[in-house]
Amino acid sequence: MGIDRRDVIKFIVGGAVGSTLTPIPWKLTDDISIWTQNWPWIPTNIGGKNEYTPTVSKLCPSNSGMLLRTVSGRPVRPQGDPDSPLSGGKISSLAAAEAQMLYSPSRVRRPLRKTSDGTYKAVSWAEAEAILSEKLGNATGGVGVISGDENGSMNEVLSALAAGFGSDDCHFMPGSAQAEAVAYNQLMGGEGQPAYDFEKADYVLAIGADVLESWGPVVATRRAYADMRPHGEDPKSTWVYAGAFQTNTAAGADRFVAMRPGAQVALALGVANLLIKEGASATGLSGFASLAAQYTPEKVAEVAGVSPDALQEIAKGLASAQKPLVVVGAEGNEGGSTAAAIAGIACNMLLGSFKAVPYPRTVVQGAMGRGDMLAKDVASYVAGFKGGKAPEVLITYQANPVYALPGSIKTKEAFENVSFKVCFTTYLSETALASDLILPVPHSLEMVDDVATPYGYGKALYAVARPLVPTLVDAKHPGDFLLGLGAKLGKDLGFASYQKVLEAKARAMGANWADVSRGTVYVSDSQASTYGVRVDADAVAKAAAVVEVADLTLCPVMKLNFGTANCGIPPFNLNTIRGDELDSDYLYAHLNASTAKSKGVAQGDVVRISSAAGTVMAKVNIFEGVMDGVVAIPKNFGHTAFDEFTRGKGDNVSALFAVASEPGTQASVWTGQAVELKRA
Amino acid sequence: MASKKEFDIVWGMVIDLDKCTGCGACMVACQAENNVPVTKDATNKLRSLTWLLVYELSNGKPFPDHDVAYLPRPCQQCGNPACVPVCPATVTKKDEEGGIVSQVYPRCFGCRYCMASCPYHVRYFNWFDPVWPEGMEKTLSPDVSVRPRGVVEKCTFCHHRWMHAKDKARVEGRDPYALEQMEYQTACTEACPNGAIHFGDLKNPEHTVHELSKSKYAFRLLERLGMDPQIYYLSRREWVRRLGDNYLDDEKTGDFKVVGGHGHG
Numbered sequence A: 001m002g003i004d005r006r007d008v009i010k011f012i013v014g015g016a017v018g019s020t021l022t023p024i025p026w027k028l029t030d031d032i033s034i035w036t037q038n039w040p041w042i043p044t045n046i047g048g049k050n051e052y053t054p055t056v057s058k059l060c061p062s063n064s065g066m067l068l069r070t071v072s073g074r075p076v077r078p079q080g081d082p083d084s085p086l087s088g089g090k091i092s093s094l095a096a097a098e099a100q101m102l103y104s105p106s107r108v109r110r111p112l113r114k115t116s117d118g119t120y121k122a123v124s125w126a127e128a129e130a131i132l133s134e135k136l137g138n139a140t141g142g143v144g145v146i147s148g149d150e151n152g153s154m155n156e157v158l159s160a161l162a163a164g165f166g167s168d169d170c171h172f173m174p175g176s177a178q179a180e181a182v183a184y185n186q187l188m189g190g191e192g193q194p195a196y197d198f199e200k201a202d203y204v205l206a207i208g209a210d211v212l213e214s215w216g217p218v219v220a221t222r223r224a225y226a227d228m229r230p231h232g233e234d235p236k237s238t239w240v241y242a243g244a245f246q247t248n249t250a251a252g253a254d255r256f257v258a259m260r261p262g263a264q265v266a267l268a269l270g271v272a273n274l275l276i277k278e279g280a281s282a283t284g285l286s287g288f289a290s291l292a293a294q295y296t297p298e299k300v301a302e303v304a305g306v307s308p309d310a311l312q313e314i315a316k317g318l319a320s321a322q323k324p325l326v327v328v329g330a331e332g333n334e335g336g337s338t339a340a341a342i343a344g345i346a347c348n349m350l351l352g353s354f355k356a357v358p359y360p361r362t363v364v365q366g367a368m369g370r371g372d373m374l375a376k377d378v379a380s381y382v383a384g385f386k387g388g389k390a391p392e393v394l395i396t397y398q399a400n401p402v403y404a405l406p407g408s409i410k411t412k413e414a415f416e417n418v419s420f421k422v423c424f425t426t427y428l429s430e431t432a433l434a435s436d437l438i439l440p441v442p443h444s445l446e447m448v449d450d451v452a453t454p455y456g457y458g459k460a461l462y463a464v465a466r467p468l469v470p471t472l473v474d475a476k477h478p479g480d481f482l483l484g485l486g487a488k489l490g491k492d493l494g495f496a497s498y499q500k501v502l503e504a505k506a507r508a509m510g511a512n513w514a515d516v517s518r519g520t521v522y523v524s525d526s527q528a529s530t531y532g533v534r535v536d537a538d539a540v541a542k543a544a545a546v547v548e549v550a551d552l553t554l555c556p557v558m559k560l561n562f563g564t565a566n567c568g569i570p571p572f573n574l575n576t577i578r579g580d581e582l583d584s585d586y587l588y589a590h591l592n593a594s595t596a597k598s599k600g601v602a603q604g605d606v607v608r609i610s611s612a613a614g615t616v617m618a619k620v621n622i623f624e625g626v627m628d629g630v631v632a633i634p635k636n637f638g639h640t641a642f643d644e645f646t647r648g649k650g651d652n653v654s655a656l657f658a659v660a661s662e663p664g665t666q667a668s669v670w671t672g673q674a675v676e677l678k679r680a
Numbered sequence B: 001m002a003s004k005k006e007f008d009i010v011w012g013m014v015i016d017l018d019k020c021t022g023c024g025a026c027m028v029a030c031q032a033e034n035n036v037p038v039t040k041d042a043t044n045k046l047r048s049l050t051w052l053l054v055y056e057l058s059n060g061k062p063f064p065d066h067d068v069a070y071l072p073r074p075c076q077q078c079g080n081p082a083c084v085p086v087c088p089a090t091v092t093k094k095d096e097e098g099g100i101v102s103q104v105y106p107r108c109f110g111c112r113y114c115m116a117s118c119p120y121h122v123r124y125f126n127w128f129d130p131v132w133p134e135g136m137e138k139t140l141s142p143d144v145s146v147r148p149r150g151v152v153e154k155c156t157f158c159h160h161r162w163m164h165a166k167d168k169a170r171v172e173g174r175d176p177y178a179l180e181q182m183e184y185q186t187a188c189t190e191a192c193p194n195g196a197i198h199f200g201d202l203k204n205p206e207h208t209v210h211e212l213s214k215s216k217y218a219f220r221l222l223e224r225l226g227m228d229p230q231i232y233y234l235s236r237r238e239w240v241r242r243l244g245d246n247y248l249d250d251e252k253t254g255d256f257k258v259v260g261g262h263g264h265g
């Protein structure tokens, strides 16, 4: 029997038909999928009743208004709250990760006390309280406070307690609000907080202020930006960003104008000069016009590197706008020039767009007002610890000075001069690990707190953050704890609980507690009088005179998705960090090709960047969005504390900040830092 | 090209790249909404999972003429998806009203043909079992299943939100296939503080995406491949539009014929 061609074809066809009809391949793929999906644990979805409860973010400096989604009480994630003026239904990259941060591996789970061998031992709250009352009770050498929360009422409890021990050494960590508070409240005779009406602004000039990413209540600002720019239509507003690095704000702006870091004062004076030439005037500016007149476009080009054409165009744009706005801020939102803040306010006065809102009124007896606390210079305070001016007890509250203060201060060493340091913190930060007593603060979704008129917002505002989930760790409300402790030490602050403080605060703001405690945000139209405000032209002239052009200048960059000094880098935000921002363990320093060439370095080279204060190591990323002679380095990397998601990633740019005293204003400044860069 | 399925509803996005500032809020919202796990070394983009990834674009000019833009890139939900025909296990299909390309995880056995075929690199493979820091798994959303090791995943246009919106309409006695634009929005659209992302039915004249997708500033990624993506981008800047299709330096924008046709309009 032979096999002919027909048989072969039959066999092949039969085989093909058979293999299509047989279930075997399908069974096999099914089996493979079962076996490849065999894994040790599968979190099963836990369903239940959905609820969306309004609150406000205390984790993100933008103070996003949020709706926390819970499923049967279990927090899932926050979304933007459409009814909140701080959100408009939108959310920041950091607030979007707030619920997950409840379970951050770096949460402090119980009170910890440092032992004589430097390790930490868990103590009960009763023991912690006993230790702290003993230290405070004997604190003849004074009590100091450093707070990392600029707009909460905890500052009242802290400063009132310190006042009970005869101290007014209560400080904020460096931020955008400070230079302006010193400028406006101390040097210009103004009362209240300068306010920025981004809503309906048709021309915004941001001088170094990263208004679309990290400056002020940025989600609200971005809503105002978006509202004036409907899709598919020509934008109804013009946004100009002047800075040394194409930040996120530059990406959203209609125009990016290159300006050297630290040259804000020169550019603001240059703008004022052209506005005055066009006929703008305002009371309180005597002597200012002749100072501004020196900042001709040519002079501004020389000092700030801003092209004369760009300057003319900006001045024209501002002068012809209906609602123009000038916002001055520092690169990285810290260490900015007070003189620049004065010049910025002067520009807004000339444009008729300057306004101020009252600082939230204090309700705790003896508490310091926000303006007074903002006027305190934390950099010189901590630097003074080494010169015998250390307090006996230092309270840090949701602040991380050991990591974040300028390198020249050598904060960790300065802290060694303080005999007792207590750190109130949610996360195990560098400052916690340099403290004698670590007291866990509940997560922002676990405790009642508030946001009163955040800096950068256009109106007085009051919002309450609510405890929406039970506290997961052995933490106590710091307000309740300190009020109780004060009473025991004979320094009764007049409130039985922190909530009572907030109720009083709501009343003082003009808000109804029942409403705000349910998540409604209170907004008021009250404004602070700007009568009698004047510019000290002499002080500005002195400060502006020292703005110099260095061979290489540092531009620190802050982005909310990198997290903050207080919370580290949230695990959920790591994915947003690009491969040209962080390379496993090296940070990227951004230079343009021509600067890199002049330094003899190329893409990917490991370099050592140093200043009078310190050194950081980084890899070079060539990015043409950096100005000539500038190196841009992101903030919030190089942590040595927190968890595996934060620790050991790159270097800390703050190490390079060297504090200087600004001539004319005497304020501490560290922008426009000259640095050196060499191949490592 | 295989016969293309037509739908009455075509969910799509129009992303305004002149408004996107690259903040990453959309990425974080997406990750939390869809139970995407975290990685310690997330800068290693080969190992991290990002259903939505924001790319930085450059006009390629030296300072001071340099310009930057950011491009959020979800699954393009192609009209002619390259990933569908190559899938041996019928995990990924384009056969449901709305035109969302499906990904049925329990069927996936991880051959990764779809990843190789997708020109937009939107698909991710779970090399490891997903892990969340201890306790963080309690924040997982009940709407989306968690994917194990060995499985490919990608953006689904928050498909579960569509199902919820349809259910709600049904309960209220309305037509689940006649939703208002705001009834079904993806997590990224909802999050974006700049309102850079618009989402809706490209075929429905009452949804803003319908008109916006026809804007003279609208373009799609690698349009010449003929994949017919349901994601449109807008930019007034020509260099941004040109990058969308990887033009040669001396080539003029629009100097080509669209292959595959528009699945909407």
Ligand code: SF4
Pocket (backbone or CB within 6 Å): B075, B076, B077, B078, B081, B082, B083, B084, B101, B117, B118, B119, B120, B121, B122, B123, B154, B227
């Ligand atoms: S983008 Fe890729 S994964 Fe998405 S439909 Fe198109 S080919 Fe498939």
Ligand code: SF4
Pocket (backbone or CB within 6 Å): B019, B020, B021, B022, B023, B024, B025, B026, B027, B054, B070, B072, B191, B192, B193, B194, B195, B196, B197
């Ligand atoms: S949230 Fe909006 S602005 Fe931010 S990266 Fe996403 S699309 Fe761009």
